Amino acid sequence: MPNVLAERYASPALKAVWSPAGRIGIERDFWIAVMKAQRDLGVAIPAQAIADYERVKGDINLARIAERERLTLHDVKARIEEFSGLAGHECIHLGLTSRDLTENVEQLQVHRSLGVVRMKAAAALLALAKQARAHRALMLTGRTHNVPAQPTTLGKRLAMFGQELLAAFTRIDELAARYPVRGLKGAVGTQLDQLTLLGGSAAKVARLEARVVKHLGFKTPLFAVGQVYPRSLDFEVVSALHQLAAAAASFATTLRLMAGQGLLTEGFQKGQVGSSAMPHKVNARNCERICGFATILSGYVTMTGALAGHQWNEGDVSCSVVRRVALPDAFFAIDGLLETYLTVLRQMEIFPAAIAAENTRNLPFLATTTILMEAVKAGAGRETAHEAIKEHALAAAKAMRSGGDADLVGRLAGDARLKLTRAKLEAILSEGSRFVGAAPQQVDMFVAEARRAAAKVKGAAGYQPGRLL
């Protein structure tokens, strides 16, 4: 039974981190690193043993390990026996408890995955900035409560979701930078067994741990854990992923709304075909999928949130099955989301004519405040003009809802109280740029910030998403 998130949606990079074979590779490298450090610190481990473990570390036979686990019902023991069996020694895992292995390996998986996510989030910032810039000044009917409210620009609407994405990126960035690792702490966190193994030398234990932490790619270990690292750290990671997912989902939700108005589509991938019954239809199914991934992440937030705060003494394994599911699957979900998001950002199709037509329908209503001001300038009394505009707006809206023509401009032009001709009114409405306020400048600010953020991230600028299913 395949993991559907991994197999349908996640990228090879993420799968490699979390696959059973990938994990065993990481574990074996970890054991070897510990062994070498222990030997250097005086533990009697033959050089030949290390060489033999190195030699066989690539021989990963999942079926045989599963067979061993079915006998002992202990997963770590099964993997120790397999590796030692292959090497013909019993020199790994000295002075370690199972958690010395599994906690550190899982944190390495989390940390590497955060790196991938951070890179793709930066790539999304750049792709979104590119689209925002391209449509920087394209006037669009802004909506609140889902009904027309005031003009904005398409670029600004995209930049708005970019602002949300920037905030989420910052959080991922901070977290990846300070994400700590448990280190070698033993059964209840006191380092007793390593101390014993290293002749009671606290200094040697510290050197051993420092070597291991460096091997794992971290700067510094946690200093006062029990058997497990605090589970609120998993919650922190998964809630950061959900925040990132939410930024994408706000964008995707609004694209789904705009597709419903006929203003754009999310586009097709090369070779993709639409419905045979309705060939003209382009469903926003990738945007829907982005929303779906965000929902999935909300579930893993609940799972890891429910583990946080429930530590019994130095730790237990009531979190074990939860973390086996929630950690990889949360990363697969955010990875699938980012791949989808990047694809949509690359292939979305804008229909400026349809956008303009919507503006034309709505602009007179949206511009009533401006028209009022101009009427006053033209000599109308403020209260009189306000009353007149209100009457016509209500009548025009009623006409439109009754299937007639709203023709608000005509109505206003025909009212002497306002002292504005049709030509004048049309002139006012034609100056699109006066209605979009600071929208284009806001786009520029987003583009600059997005570039600044992404510039720190290796690989983001050139990253291309894989083909989606």
Add this chain to the structure above:
Amino acid sequence: MPNVLAERYASPALKAVWSPAGRIGIERDFWIAVMKAQRDLGVAIPAQAIADYERVKGDINLARIAERERLTLHDVKARIEEFSGLAGHECIHLGLTSRDLTENVEQLQVHRSLGVVRMKAAAALLALAKQARAHRALMLTGRTHNVPAQPTTLGKRLAMFGQELLAAFTRIDELAARYPVRGLKGAVGTQLDQLTLLGGSAAKVARLEARVVKHLGFKTPLFAVGQVYPRSLDFEVVSALHQLAAAAASFATTLRLMAGQGLLTEGFQKGQVGSSAMPHKVNARNCERICGFATILSGYVTMTGALAGHQWNEGDVSCSVVRRVALPDAFFAIDGLLETYLTVLRQMEIFPAAIAAENTRNLPFLATTTILMEAVKAGAGRETAHEAIKEHALAAAKAMRSGGDADLVGRLAGDARLKLTRAKLEAILSEGSRFVGAAPQQVDMFVAEARRAAAKVKGAAGYQPGRLL
């Protein structure tokens, strides 16, 4: 990348329902059932076509279907093409939209899974009743706020968790009985395409749908859906599973507490070995795992809860990826939980001597109300006796916490105000049955109810869990 819930924890019965191949088998049977009914109602489908589809339906080649999907990016289309390609006809899926297939098939998967869960829940009721009955009158120190409060019996404690399990069973039972199916409703739910196919005959459409509903094992279809059935139905299912999980998790949590007091262990499976460093230790890891499964289910509650209430018009697919994950994985989790629960119920080991020792330590404190009553009977003034008992209880508790001997009985016997000899006091305390109240009778009520509930469920009485990993 395997689905860890399916591969490590779920039973073959559940995996068969949800596996890719299992699902395709169900789909093909569904298509054939529709085809046969359509032919009987006059649609021009050759008998040979049906025969050819029947002939090839077992030839399920997942790799080839995946290959087709990579081309069209449409999963249902890929499965249609594969099946029709094998049969050499194009007679399936006539007048159907993708959702006519997928909604019905997924509901069948849910319904069958609910049946398995209901059976195992009934088996758990019986196993729990057996344990409760065995320890019906075994006095145990009842605890509130995790500190000794009043005596109960072990059987009663188990029956208490049985009461919770009964409520959850009732909910699953009601739901499985009335869980409805979408039926053949077409792209937006109006049955337009089947009506067209069947010459506009509403009666024929109704007969077609009735045949299909019956094939799926349901009594009646929903009558006014859109493209999708209401997603709050998924939430109802998953929240019922979580309720069931919670009943087991309350039991498991308390067992973990009792193991910590040394009163029992959850036992070992045959062949299981403990820690080599601490061979005497029996960790409650299966109970911890039960709690973990309940936590997992709380995440799927969040996911399906977030889908409920978000229907856009006649439906969309923002739920698709969520349901691909949450529905099978919720059932794998509850199945893994029930297998684990049944195993623990079968192999748990009670230590009556340790339980008795705990009673002995605590009973004098727990019995102070009774001692007061007896002192009054013996001629002490009520207020005087109350004051005396309070003094001694506080002093005894203080002594105990200071590492001394509480000896509350000794203290009370030594106080003339109470008019009770040590012998009398010990006689009072020795009548265990007077302290456990109605506990044994409450066990009897639970046992009777559990048997009544389980008697309706085929297969429950003889069910044995598989070997856990």
Add this chain to the structure above:
Amino acid sequence: MPNVLAERYASPALKAVWSPAGRIGIERDFWIAVMKAQRDLGVAIPAQAIADYERVKGDINLARIAERERLTLHDVKARIEEFSGLAGHECIHLGLTSRDLTENVEQLQVHRSLGVVRMKAAAALLALAKQARAHRALMLTGRTHNVPAQPTTLGKRLAMFGQELLAAFTRIDELAARYPVRGLKGAVGTQLDQLTLLGGSAAKVARLEARVVKHLGFKTPLFAVGQVYPRSLDFEVVSALHQLAAAAASFATTLRLMAGQGLLTEGFQKGQVGSSAMPHKVNARNCERICGFATILSGYVTMTGALAGHQWNEGDVSCSVVRRVALPDAFFAIDGLLETYLTVLRQMEIFPAAIAAENTRNLPFLATTTILMEAVKAGAGRETAHEAIKEHALAAAKAMRSGGDADLVGRLAGDARLKLTRAKLEAILSEGSRFVGAAPQQVDMFVAEARRAAAKVKGAAGYQPGRLL
């Protein structure tokens, strides 16, 4: 600091159940009922005491009770002392533990609230059925993926949300009917103290409990609880409320979408005024609020879901503060939702002309399958006709997106391959009823089911929502 859900949104009926004074009234009635039953069973309680408690039970001074609680830091004790102080006796709460009071009183609050919710849900079914019936055959552009897909009717779209509401109503109905009460069980559930009080007579204890259960309005008590009833029961209640909320939220979400298309508004309450800047605008703010209430309920699902499965031994109070928040607030939220939903159902305004205009724009696209069939009837080859239609649909869609006129009918009429004149094509498109399939009949089925369900519920038919804020 007021409870915002209660004060802004909930109805007086719900507030009366959960207000501090309301609760104290319920508690005092409970104590009196217990006292009377105990006296009848032989406990030495003077008739005068009962009379005195009865006399003062209406004198509820929250400030004085709060003052008492600040001294003892024990809320139940404060309320006992206040009541007994007023009456001048110490005859209440005999043989009771705090939970004998609070669990039962809270379950009565839940049960009464479920009754109110059930009634309003039935009223919503009737109001929705009325709207569905009124627009039974009004053709509407059905949408999937938020883009036009196939015609339906407005009545059918409403009935679709009615189907979801019916399912939720059924769940509330089942739950209200079998919701059980804890009864008098004592500190750890063994009824020890009542047994002691009633001379060890199990029969008397049973009679006492039966009287109390009847007083509370329940049929039967739970039989094997600890200090607390199982918390998964709270989860069951709150998840049922969330399911009901979801049914309303699906409706509200789709109304928000339709308001964005200009097809309807949710209407105004009497006296309500719109924006002064944009007087024609009617925001779907009540529908948005319905969605908000559903989101709130999802949070209480998480809270009660997190309590379920965490029982330690016979119970503790880690649930206390959670239940103080989640239970009343969940009911206030669903009550506010139902009041809002009923208001929208009563005042929503449909714009048939706008709906027709949308159909006109989309129908040619939606009818291509039918047109194909007619072309074949008229003598065209199937494959040829399919190819021709596809060409024109794509071209028309492209034209529309480029701001031109789609004119699909014109394009098709101009293609000789199809053998259909413009008149013939227009004739086909004008037969609206052939495109809506079984939609009107599905409405009838919903109306019948809704009436059947609501007929069981006293007060539903005449219920009118209060004025919203």
Add this chain to the structure above:
Amino acid sequence: MPNVLAERYASPALKAVWSPAGRIGIERDFWIAVMKAQRDLGVAIPAQAIADYERVKGDINLARIAERERLTLHDVKARIEEFSGLAGHECIHLGLTSRDLTENVEQLQVHRSLGVVRMKAAAALLALAKQARAHRALMLTGRTHNVPAQPTTLGKRLAMFGQELLAAFTRIDELAARYPVRGLKGAVGTQLDQLTLLGGSAAKVARLEARVVKHLGFKTPLFAVGQVYPRSLDFEVVSALHQLAAAAASFATTLRLMAGQGLLTEGFQKGQVGSSAMPHKVNARNCERICGFATILSGYVTMTGALAGHQWNEGDVSCSVVRRVALPDAFFAIDGLLETYLTVLRQMEIFPAAIAAENTRNLPFLATTTILMEAVKAGAGRETAHEAIKEHALAAAKAMRSGGDADLVGRLAGDARLKLTRAKLEAILSEGSRFVGAAPQQVDMFVAEARRAAAKVKGAAGYQPGRLL
């Protein structure tokens, strides 16, 4: 109906931020600040008007405002009218949309609340460090799976929860430092109305906004929002609070476990009385309450998580009712939690004698690895010794569970294979410090880190919690 979290648990400081009157005070200050800035930038606002608004700003009549809202059904309008009515001018809210007021005011409330939370979290770090230091080397039986595993120290166990608290503190600290504010952005975020008001001068709009942002206490505004700031920011805040709550809840959970073993109590507040029936009993009800608050926060995580990612266009108010509940209540909950946590940290009572007694019971089992090593040193064969120890450990455990005396030391001393006398064994076991590994040094590291973190926070060192209810 009072807000129970505010009234029973939150501190006056938090209530002042969120109370209706407190909020109105903040709003009026905001309006005045905007007015002054607008006047300085050239808007024609009379100095007298500003003076008059200043004069009446303290006259907050909630009933009258509520009365106004019932008429217009618009909360912001009601508050504008009330304030302007009192002042006798119409100069506030010029060019503002409702959200220009409410978003900024609510973010100020969040920001101030974060400041309070950060201070109390720092105070908790100090209080926990004090306790950890006091029990730095007090040997304690460390537990995994809730059963004895290896020795640790009480101080180390506390430091372990301190490590989790430090991580949560860091997150709150980072967030409070960079939490951004929306600023004055107008109806759809384009600043159109302020631009119009200020004669089209972008520079003036920027200066206006800078003044307002400074007034609110922020460094910089968001630059590209719509009508609303991104709701994922609310999720970020509430999930940070939940992380903090979890750190406290892990501590509280373990204290509840330890209270159940009789090793400590959470203590009593001055004047608090225990149960009259069981006067010696000290329930960990404050620790239970801490766990309850964490559960409550998990619900607000779900609520705000469900808002995140659902932005429709430039924004709507489906989030409104949710945020009215979730934001204040989340802060009341964390505030109540922190007050409770600080109280427990101050008054918890440790029972060293009980802790020592537990060590004595368990130490021989926990020390088997050490004993093995010593046996080998004394001349025993490694495998022989291992076998002997295993036999005796199993037998001793069995004896203990059967109510007998484990006497593992006696058993080992009696076995010639081990070559260790009883005196020698007892000597080994008496060297407590050799079993606790690096625990004391880890405490020192925590204490140093906690002090470093708290040193940055004004008010933390001297903060004392209020009296709990």
